[in-house]
Amino acid sequence: MLRFLPGLIALVLAIYTLVDCVQTPEEQVRGLPKVVWVFVILLFPYAGPAGWWFAGRPRALALPGRETGRPRPPRPKGPDDDPDFLRNL
Template sequence: MGRFLPLVIVALLTIYCVVEVAQAPPYAVRRAPRWLWAVAVICLPLAGALGWLFLGRPTAESRGEPGRNLGRPKAPDDDVDFLRGL
């Protein structure tokens, strides 16, 4: 069983990346067109999957989402100044 474990891990990683490439918005994929990433993940299972995860996967910036402002409270009850004014 131990000698088949790397094969199973690579197969699961490839399946995960194929599904993720298919669901990624075409305008947000980085460094190459989405169809090229799909071909790379399928034809080069380990290298293509790792390339997708580290180089091609959409980020919040590539999707056009604004960055998170971590300095501001998310709700009024998290804001110390607001609670002092009550």
Template sequence: MLRVILIIAVVMLTVYCVVEVAQSRKYRVRTFPKWLWAFAVIAVPVVGPIGWLTLGRPRSEPARPLPPRAPDDDEDFLRGIR
């Protein structure tokens, strides 16, 4: 039973990583080209997906604050009128 669970976990991890590699933008992938990561994730069962998650995955972009919508929401504007 444990063997079946491990096989299912490896398959699920591989599928997750293949989908993530396919959806990532090629200029944001780190360390290797995107096609090489796809090959590694599919061809090398456990090491490929773990390598993708640790070394190849694009870093998330920091969230940008929304610009002020009205003058009274802009802190610089309010500082200027006081």
């Protein structure tokens, strides 16, 4: 069973990465064209998916208030904290 584990890990990683690559819009792909990334993922079982996750996948968007310096939007209030709601009771 243990001798099949590296192959199974490579297969699962390649399929998951391939689906992520195909679903990513073309204009957000970094490094290489999307078609080239698909071939790299399929031809190199471990290096291809690792390359996609580190060099080809779009960067995650920054959360408001974290890295951009902009203030966070106000959080929703519960009914008991909202003066307008309490006024209408």
